[in-house]
Each structure stands twice: as C-alpha cells, then as structure tokens.
Amino acid sequence: MSTEIKTTCPYCGVGCGVIARIDDNGTVSVKGDADHPANFGRLCSKGSALAETIDLDGRVLHPQINGERASWDKALDLVASRFSQTIAEHGPDSVAFYVSGQLLTEDYYIANKLMKGFIGSANIDTNSRLCMSSSVAGHKRAFGADTVPGTYEDIELADLVILTGSNLAWCHPVIYQRLAAAKAARPSMKIVVIDPRRTMTADIADLHLAIRPDGDVALFMGLLAHLAGTAAIDQNYIGKHTNGFAEAFAAASTLDIADLMELTGLPSMQLRQFFRLFEETEKVVTCYSQGVNQSASGTDKVNAIVNCHLATGRIGRPGMGPFSLTGQPNAMGGREVGGLANMLAAHMAIENPEDCDRVQRFWQSPDIARKAGLKAVDMFRAVADGRIKALWIMATNPVVSMPDADAVAAAIAACPFVVVSDVLQETDTTQYAHVLLPSLGWGEKDGTVTNSERRISRQRAFLDQPGEAKADWWQMAEVGRRMGFADEFSFPSAADVFAEHAALSAFENDGSRDFDIGAHARTDAATYDALAPFQWPQPEHAAAGITRFFGEGGFFHADRKARFIAVEVPVSDRTNTDFPLTLNTGRIRDQWHTMTRTGKSARLSAHIAEPFAEIHPRDAMEIGVASAALVEIESPYGTAVVRALVTDRQARGSLFVPMHWNDQFAAKARIDAVVAPLTDPVSGQPASKNVAVSARPLRVESYGFAVSFAKPQNLDTVYWALAKAIGGWRLELAFDAAPDSWTEWCRVHFGIPDHIEPLGYADAQSGDLRLAFFEGDRLLAAFFLARQPVAVARNWAIEQLAVRHTELAKRFAVVAGRPGAGRMDPGAxxxxxxxxxxxxxxxxxxxxxxxxxxxxxxxxxxxxxxxxxxxxxxxxxxxxxxxxx
Incomplete structure (x- = not known):
C-alpha cells in the first residue's frame, strides 16, 4: 500500500502540480499531477528530483540562541522582547523583516499583518523585490493595480510569442514545453526571442534578436512608433479604454531607425522584420522575465511593452497580452498580501488613506503603516548605518542573493539583533543569527501559493514535522502574541489564516479592486484540505469564470482607464574603462537560487557542477583566458572566481555567470558580491543584468579534480567547487602552491585513515599526479593533479565511488582517470x-x-x-x- 498526496512544486512561478507518493517503508517519489492546469503532468528536472532533496542532512531542528540549543518559549520570548524594546527606544522603523517568495501565502500574510498593522512600520520587504517588483510597478502605472491580464493558455493560443529577457527553456521549463508542443502542433506559430545571449530558448526561435543590454526600452518605443502608422492600431480601444497615447507616441517617435540600431545593436533588417511580425499578427503574447525586470530601467521596459499591447487592443483576449513570468513559487502570493514595502494587503495602496483605514479597521490594529517602508537594497543600507537595529530574515539567503553582497554580510554581522528562520543550519546568512529558528520545509508545511497566471494551489504536508521545526506563520504569530496582540494572532491553523486573508480581499470590495477571493472567506479545515487549484478573482457572490482582465477595459485607475506611459531611453553611464565588460547574472537549468535545496541532489549537480562564466572566444583571447581555465571577475564592489566557458553563444563584450553558488559550495563564487547596488528608481529592483566588470585570468600553479566518499572538509585552496555526486562528492580545485605532501593533504581533507596507502604515480616533468585510496574493494577517494585543467573522464570517475574494485586492473583504471578499452566514457x-x-x-x-x-x-x-x-x-x-x- 502507498499514499498519494497532491501538492505544488516549490521552485519557479509556473506552479506545477506534484503528486507525492509515500510507500509503506517511508520512501517518497514524485510525479507530475496530470489534473493540474499549470503543468498537466509535466515536471522539469528540478521538480522531478524533489524526493532527493527532502532528507534531514544539514537541517536545523531546534531553536538556537547564540549557537546554543534553546526552547521555543525562550527563543520566542527573546525575539518578542528585543523587538519590543527596540521599538520602544527607537521607534517602529528601527526594526525590519526581510522575507521571501519561498514563504507560503499564510506565512506572508502574518508577517505583513504583524509588521504593518501592529508594529506600525512598512519595513518589510522580500527577495521578490529582486525578481519582479518592476513588473508590479509597471502594472500599477498602466493598469492601476498589479494585475496579470492573461493565462498560460494564451501562450499556446497565440500566433506570435515574444520572449524578452526570458530563458524560458531553463528558467520556466514546463511553460517552454507547453510552448514547444503548441508550435509542433501548429508550425505556423512564430516565436521571437530577445536576449543578448543565444540561450537554449533561442533554439526554438524563428527570430533571435541579440539585443544590447538594456536596449529593450528603445526596441519597444520603436515598435510603438511603427505601429502608430499602421492599421494595427486600435483607435476604438485607445479612445474608449485608455489615456496618454499621444504623449507615449510623441516620446517614441523621437527615435529614428538609426537611433534604434545604435541603442539596440540590431540591424535595420531585423528591426523591421520584428515590427512587421507584431503589426501583422493579431494574436500576440509578450512574455517577459528577469532580463526585463532586473534593470535600472525595468519599470520603463515593462511599460514600453504594455504600451504596444494597449495601442493594438491586444490584451485580455485569448492568445494576446503582456505576460510577466514570475521567478519564485509564491512571488504572486506575496504580492497579494502586500509583501513588498510599498504595498498594502489585498492589492490595496499604502499611500491611499482610505485603504489604510480599511485595512486597519479589518485588522482592528492599534496602528498601521501609512507610508512605504525601505525596499531591499535601502533596507540593508539602513542595517549598515544603524537605523535598523533588529532584523528578522525568513526563508532567504541575502548574503548570497543581494547585490553588493559583501556589504550586506557586513551589515548583518554588525546588526545588534538578528533572527533567521530557515530549514538549514549552515547557510551564508545563518552564521550571523543571534536567534536561529527551525522552519518547516517542502513536504512538511501546509499552505497556498499563487503562480504567474493568478492560480492559487495548495502545498500539502506529507512528511512528519522534523525535530522541533515549526511553520513560519506560527513563529510570527507567537511573537505577535508575546508582543501584546494575543487575540489578533490566535490562529489555530493555516486554514484560519487563509480564511482571514480571503475575507480581507472581499472587505468593502465593490469591484474596485482586482484581487478578490471572498468565495473562500469561510474556509474551514475540511474545505481547505480539499481546496482545488483556482484562479482569482473569485468574489463571494459572483459566478466563477473570469480568467482574463481588460479585454473590454475595466482598469483599476479611478476613471477605469489604462495609462500609456511615456518612457525614455535610459542613459548609459559607461565612462570607467577599468571595467569594460558587461556582466549578466541568472539561473541555470538544474539549480535553484542559492542551492540550499537543489545542492542536495547528485542528479541535479551532474549537468553543471561548478560556477562558470560564459565568455566569447574573442574576449577570452584578448584577456588571455583559455577554455576551462579560471577567470577572476571584478567590479568596484567585489570579486568572484569561476571557470571560463568559452562559447560563441555569448555576445562579445559580455559575460554570463549563474547566481547560485555560495560559500558552502565554492571558494569565491558569490557573483552578487560583484553586482552594484544600482536600482530602478520606480520599483527599487536591482540591476543584475548590466553590471560593469573587468575579467582576467587567475594564475595558478596547478589544477585538481577529486572524487571522495566522504564530504571534503576545511578546503583552503585558491579555488574549489564542491558538488554532491552519486556515492559521494566531486571536487574541482586549483592551487597556488604545493603542500609538503599531496598524500597527507588528501588524508586531511578527504578523511583518509593513516593506515591506508595510496595507489598512484607522479610525473615531475609534466606535473601530473594521480592518487587513489582504497579500503578493501571500495574507493574512498581519487585525486588528480595537473598544470593545466585536469583531463579526466569525470562522470566515469564519479561512478567508481559506487563500484567494487576487486581487480587490480580496475584500480589502475581509476588512477588513469578513464575507462579501459571497450568501455565508454559517458561524457558531461x-x-x-x-x-x-x-x-x-x-x-x-x-x-x-x-x-x-x-x-x-x-x-x-x-x-x-x-x-x-x-x-x-x-x-x-x-x-x-x-x-x-
């Protein structure tokens, strides 16, 4: 017998349904939920590997104060008293919460209720600030509310799909699969990819526009100007449902084709081809993601895109509209509860006195924040300069993910009181916690998440709560109770939190607010447990069935009309020739955020096992970096060391480095330490896609590669990158000097007993060295050294950790680092x-x-x-x- 539980994937904003199967022996396996309307049974590599990431290795299982185990009562009393004391002495703006799109909506709701409604400050921001706040700002400027107009189905129904700033194949793989299937079924569908890099997504494109970094505003301004002279313009829609077209067109028409070629880096033929495709195709969906949002002009990029859809009336109807693809599983749920510092709950506006009064009356709170709090970058600046004296970080790792990450680490280290709620004992951030609280992980916690198409789904628990770990909403509610608000934070379960959240969305909502799930305001434990995925809005007394917004107008500005926004071309400030290259950061296919979860899976680490920089062959030649050598990347803010991946998929003058690696998995690969704390002036979102840097080869004496049954410890080399492997660990290394004894170095770092002698050889002339340590017929570790990047059949070498080596010939093959005759090296x-x-x-x-x-x-x-x-x-x-x- 086995049990199956329907839940939702905890990775990207696609929001895939997952079925977790628990066998009688406790073994967990996962598969896609064929009935879930987001994925219809599909899962990506990360989702497919979820069962490999739920072990308790490295988990924090008990509350800790200054590194020592404590009871929940003692830890929560300390948090409540320190926050209360700080507020009493320095005011409510002296404390802050930094939360996460990894939280469930119920967690997010309690955090915002406590901070904004009872502490009385809006100093609560989220790591979603780093991925989609420019979309929020663009939506609010254009629509009057943070409304995503369309659905995933529109991507399949469109005749033209534009993917701008989106590596859909790697960052939203299931949506990519749906798009690829639609194109295969209907080859006449056209796909345009707008990206400086030729990513895997570009392989499906009919047209790839290798745009210059931050050239998007100019491109869509040019498109608007072109459309204004064609029959594609919908004068009826513009006149009936919008304001500001003349001003937006006047701004766009200042650019001629020569300007557009200069600003976008695109030839006139490609520009005209793209403009004609948009002009001549009615059913157009423009999907955009971090390449648009993570920019100092991100909000203007969003509005430049939206302008083109408003001008043609191609919005809110099947197969057409602008579509923001969110990065995290519950970035949308966070937006619904006011998770950003400049928002109020239920899509109400913190700058609107009537909305503040409404929320305060609903919550029956003693005070409510009436002005925006500090956005993420400014929040950590305030921690650094002492304005914020107590900080609670929940379900995120800002020492890795924030721009100017070294400065963020220093700020947190100097903060008088830091609370961290997390699932792992050791992250780059937890080391600074005065109080560390154990949170529930995926499979253990109950709640809801909202995906990119406004679909709310349940995450359900199917694992026992480990140790003393507790839900994040419970932790915050208990602190609220201890701060004197017992009645207002007495929630028996997550179902009760969700019901209050739904009730607030409907409170005094006469249709003037987009977010309304009042139909669920009376949710009890049984209905919550059975809750099926649904799209909002779902008002209490209205018939279900609204899946798209704005096809017939009905915007959320006071006059119910949309706003065209007259955007301007961003001014480039690249006068410092010491940093001539452009760094672009992002995700890779098989890792997630800072690897606290995916780093546990050997399967996910097999595709790309170490940090890297994509670099064009001509750039590599000019700076003297060979393929697979090490490259040091520097900005005025910090440095990182990664492997050089020389490829013509990268544009000249640009580098791409993934944002996942951290100090738990590599020596110096926190790439956000290099990223400037430059933000969009409207949204406050950092610009992580256009960073001025320099690059140079890292000179080393020797390179190494190792496989080890035990996890390597206390690595102190100039470069190392560690990854989980089937049967143990794999390790890339570089050395700037040789130790006295390589054998002893291996003993220390791989935990090799003194009585075990290595099998191997050393060539003083070539610098090659090979050592293999066997205990009986089992390989404990193999170490390979060379003056150049080590040429070893890596995946084959890793396999040897799980092979019995009874024959001497097999042992010598391990020393050689490649299979013998008749056996294939599977390769990367x-x-x-x-x-x-x-x-x-x-x-x-x-x-x-x-x-x-x-x-x-x-x-x-x-x-x-x-x-x-x-x-x-x-x-x-x-x-x-x-x-x-």
Whole structure:
C-alpha cells in the first residue's frame, strides 16, 4: 500500500502540480499531477528530483540562541522582547523583516499583518523585490493595480510569442514545453526571442534578436512608433479604454531607425522584420522575465511593452497580452498580501488613506503603516548605518542573493539583533543569527501559493514535522502574541489564516479592486484540505469564470482607464574603462537560487557542477583566458572566481555567470558580491543584468579534480567547487602552491585513515599526479593533479565511488582517470533525469539517431522533463554539420 498526496512544486512561478507518493517503508517519489492546469503532468528536472532533496542532512531542528540549543518559549520570548524594546527606544522603523517568495501565502500574510498593522512600520520587504517588483510597478502605472491580464493558455493560443529577457527553456521549463508542443502542433506559430545571449530558448526561435543590454526600452518605443502608422492600431480601444497615447507616441517617435540600431545593436533588417511580425499578427503574447525586470530601467521596459499591447487592443483576449513570468513559487502570493514595502494587503495602496483605514479597521490594529517602508537594497543600507537595529530574515539567503553582497554580510554581522528562520543550519546568512529558528520545509508545511497566471494551489504536508521545526506563520504569530496582540494572532491553523486573508480581499470590495477571493472567506479545515487549484478573482457572490482582465477595459485607475506611459531611453553611464565588460547574472537549468535545496541532489549537480562564466572566444583571447581555465571577475564592489566557458553563444563584450553558488559550495563564487547596488528608481529592483566588470585570468600553479566518499572538509585552496555526486562528492580545485605532501593533504581533507596507502604515480616533468585510496574493494577517494585543467573522464570517475574494485586492473583504471578499452566514457551530463552524457548522445547520432525523438527512443534522454531537448538538438546539429564537411 502507498499514499498519494497532491501538492505544488516549490521552485519557479509556473506552479506545477506534484503528486507525492509515500510507500509503506517511508520512501517518497514524485510525479507530475496530470489534473493540474499549470503543468498537466509535466515536471522539469528540478521538480522531478524533489524526493532527493527532502532528507534531514544539514537541517536545523531546534531553536538556537547564540549557537546554543534553546526552547521555543525562550527563543520566542527573546525575539518578542528585543523587538519590543527596540521599538520602544527607537521607534517602529528601527526594526525590519526581510522575507521571501519561498514563504507560503499564510506565512506572508502574518508577517505583513504583524509588521504593518501592529508594529506600525512598512519595513518589510522580500527577495521578490529582486525578481519582479518592476513588473508590479509597471502594472500599477498602466493598469492601476498589479494585475496579470492573461493565462498560460494564451501562450499556446497565440500566433506570435515574444520572449524578452526570458530563458524560458531553463528558467520556466514546463511553460517552454507547453510552448514547444503548441508550435509542433501548429508550425505556423512564430516565436521571437530577445536576449543578448543565444540561450537554449533561442533554439526554438524563428527570430533571435541579440539585443544590447538594456536596449529593450528603445526596441519597444520603436515598435510603438511603427505601429502608430499602421492599421494595427486600435483607435476604438485607445479612445474608449485608455489615456496618454499621444504623449507615449510623441516620446517614441523621437527615435529614428538609426537611433534604434545604435541603442539596440540590431540591424535595420531585423528591426523591421520584428515590427512587421507584431503589426501583422493579431494574436500576440509578450512574455517577459528577469532580463526585463532586473534593470535600472525595468519599470520603463515593462511599460514600453504594455504600451504596444494597449495601442493594438491586444490584451485580455485569448492568445494576446503582456505576460510577466514570475521567478519564485509564491512571488504572486506575496504580492497579494502586500509583501513588498510599498504595498498594502489585498492589492490595496499604502499611500491611499482610505485603504489604510480599511485595512486597519479589518485588522482592528492599534496602528498601521501609512507610508512605504525601505525596499531591499535601502533596507540593508539602513542595517549598515544603524537605523535598523533588529532584523528578522525568513526563508532567504541575502548574503548570497543581494547585490553588493559583501556589504550586506557586513551589515548583518554588525546588526545588534538578528533572527533567521530557515530549514538549514549552515547557510551564508545563518552564521550571523543571534536567534536561529527551525522552519518547516517542502513536504512538511501546509499552505497556498499563487503562480504567474493568478492560480492559487495548495502545498500539502506529507512528511512528519522534523525535530522541533515549526511553520513560519506560527513563529510570527507567537511573537505577535508575546508582543501584546494575543487575540489578533490566535490562529489555530493555516486554514484560519487563509480564511482571514480571503475575507480581507472581499472587505468593502465593490469591484474596485482586482484581487478578490471572498468565495473562500469561510474556509474551514475540511474545505481547505480539499481546496482545488483556482484562479482569482473569485468574489463571494459572483459566478466563477473570469480568467482574463481588460479585454473590454475595466482598469483599476479611478476613471477605469489604462495609462500609456511615456518612457525614455535610459542613459548609459559607461565612462570607467577599468571595467569594460558587461556582466549578466541568472539561473541555470538544474539549480535553484542559492542551492540550499537543489545542492542536495547528485542528479541535479551532474549537468553543471561548478560556477562558470560564459565568455566569447574573442574576449577570452584578448584577456588571455583559455577554455576551462579560471577567470577572476571584478567590479568596484567585489570579486568572484569561476571557470571560463568559452562559447560563441555569448555576445562579445559580455559575460554570463549563474547566481547560485555560495560559500558552502565554492571558494569565491558569490557573483552578487560583484553586482552594484544600482536600482530602478520606480520599483527599487536591482540591476543584475548590466553590471560593469573587468575579467582576467587567475594564475595558478596547478589544477585538481577529486572524487571522495566522504564530504571534503576545511578546503583552503585558491579555488574549489564542491558538488554532491552519486556515492559521494566531486571536487574541482586549483592551487597556488604545493603542500609538503599531496598524500597527507588528501588524508586531511578527504578523511583518509593513516593506515591506508595510496595507489598512484607522479610525473615531475609534466606535473601530473594521480592518487587513489582504497579500503578493501571500495574507493574512498581519487585525486588528480595537473598544470593545466585536469583531463579526466569525470562522470566515469564519479561512478567508481559506487563500484567494487576487486581487480587490480580496475584500480589502475581509476588512477588513469578513464575507462579501459571497450568501455565508454559517458561524457558531461546532458540529461539529468536519466544520467545520459554527451558522448552517449554523439554515439547515438553516429549510429543513425538524427532527431531528438530518435535519441530519446534509443537512450531515454529528453523523454521525462524535456528540459534538455534543446541541448540534444544542438548536439545533433553539430554532429551532422561536422559529418557534412
């Protein structure tokens, strides 16, 4: 017998339904929920690996005060007393909460109620500030509310899908799969990808516009000016439902084609081709993500896109509209409860006295914040200069993810009182906690999340609560009770929190507010447990069925009309020639945020196991960085050291570095330490896609690679990058000096007993060294050293940790670092789901598999989550092109 629980994935904003199966022996497996309307059974590689990340290794299981175990009562009393004392002595703005899109809506609701309604400050902001606050600001300027007009179905119904600033294939893989399936079924569909890099998403594009960083505003201004002279302009919609078109058009028309070519870096032929596609195609969806939002001109980018859809009336109808793809699983839920410092609960406005009065009366609170609080970057500046004296960080890792991350670390370290709620004992942020509170993780907590199409789904618990870990909403409610607000924070369960949240959305809402889920205001435990995914709005007394907004107007400004926004081209300030390159940060396919969860999965680490910088071959040559060598990236704010990935998919003059790696997995790869704390003036969102940097080779004496059964400890080399592997760990290394004894170095760092002697060899002339340590027939560790990046069959070497080595020949093969004759090295992993390597795919292509489907039939690669299909297609094309030469 087994039990199946329907829940929701905790990763990106797609909001995929997941079925967790628990066998009688406690084994957990996951699969996609075929009935969930977000994914219809599909999962990406990360979602497919969820069961591999739920162990208790590294978990914090008990409250701690200054590193010592404490009771919940003692810890919560201390938090409440320190916050109360700080407020009494320095005022409510001397404290702050920094929260997360990883929280459930119920957690978010209690945090905002406590801070804004009872402490009386709006100093609560969220890491969602870093990913989608420019969308919020753009929506509010255009629509009068933070409303996402469309649905995922629109992406499939469109005849033209524009993906701008979105590596959909890697960052929202299930939506990419839905789009790819729609195009396969209807090849006439056109896809345009706008991105400085040629990402995996570009492989599906009919047109790839390799735009200059932050050229988006100019591009869409040019599009608006072009549309104004065509029949695509919907004069009826403009006149009936909008204001400000003349001003927006006047601003856009200042740019001629030469200006657009200069500002976007695109040839006139591509510009005209893109403009004609938009002009001639009625059903257009423009999807945008972090490449738009994470910019000093992010809000203007959003409004430049929205302007084009308003001008053509292509909004709120099937297959058309602007579509913001959110990054985190509950960024949208956070927006619903006012999770940003400049918002109020239930999509009400903190600057509106009537809204403040309404929320205060509903909450029956003694005070309420009536002005915006500090946004994330400004919040940590206030921590640094002493204005904020007590800080509570929940479910996020700002020492890794915030721009100018070293300064953020220093600020938190100097803060008089820091509380951190997290699931892991050791993160880059928890080390600074005076009070560390153990939170529930995915599979243990109950609540709701909202995805990018306004769909609310349940996350359900199917695991026991480990140790003394508690829900985040419970932690905050208990602190609220201890601060003197017992009645207002007496919630028996998450269901009661959700019901109050729903009731507030309906309170004095006559249709003037978009967010209304009053139909759920009487939710009890049974109905909450059975809650099926639904899209808002769902007012209490209105018929269900509203899935899109604004097809017939009905905006949320006072006159019910939308606003065109006259945007301006951002002024580039690149006068410092010491930093001539442009850094762009982002995600990769198989990792999530700061790796606190995905870093536990050996399968997810197999695809890309160490931090890297994509760099164009000409740039690499000019700065003297060889492929697979180490490169040091520097800005005025900090440095990072990563592996050089030389590729012509990257534009000249630009670098791409993932944002995931941290001090738990690498020596110096926190790339946000390099990112400037520059923000959009409207949204406060940091500009993580256009950072002025320099790059240079990191000179080292030798490079190393190792596999180890035990987790390597106390690494102190000039470079190291650690990753979980099946059977143990894998480790990339670089040294600026040799130790007295390599054997002893291995003993210390890999935990090798003194009585075990290595098998190996050293070549003084070449600098090569190989050591393998066996205990009986089991490999404990293998260490490979060379003066250049080590040439070892890495995946094969990793496999040896799980192989019995009874024959001497097999042991010598380990020392050699490659399989013997007759055995294939699988090569670098391409398909994480089935562990298929590039060499296996190449062999299949040479054997006659000339399509992704054929490779899948032969090797299974690409047949589960599908995230690797674009990569497989690229390998096939490369092999066939080489064969044709």
């Amino acid at each position: 992993t391409v398909c994480s789901c089935f562990g298929v390597g590039v060499n296996q795919i190449v062999a299949a292509v040479r054997g006659g598999c000339h399509s992704v489907e054929a490779v899948g039939k032969d090797l299974n690669a690409g047949t589960n989550c599908g995230s690797c299909r674009a990569e497989i297609r690229g390998i096939i094309d490369g092999c066939l092109a080489a064969a044709a030469e």
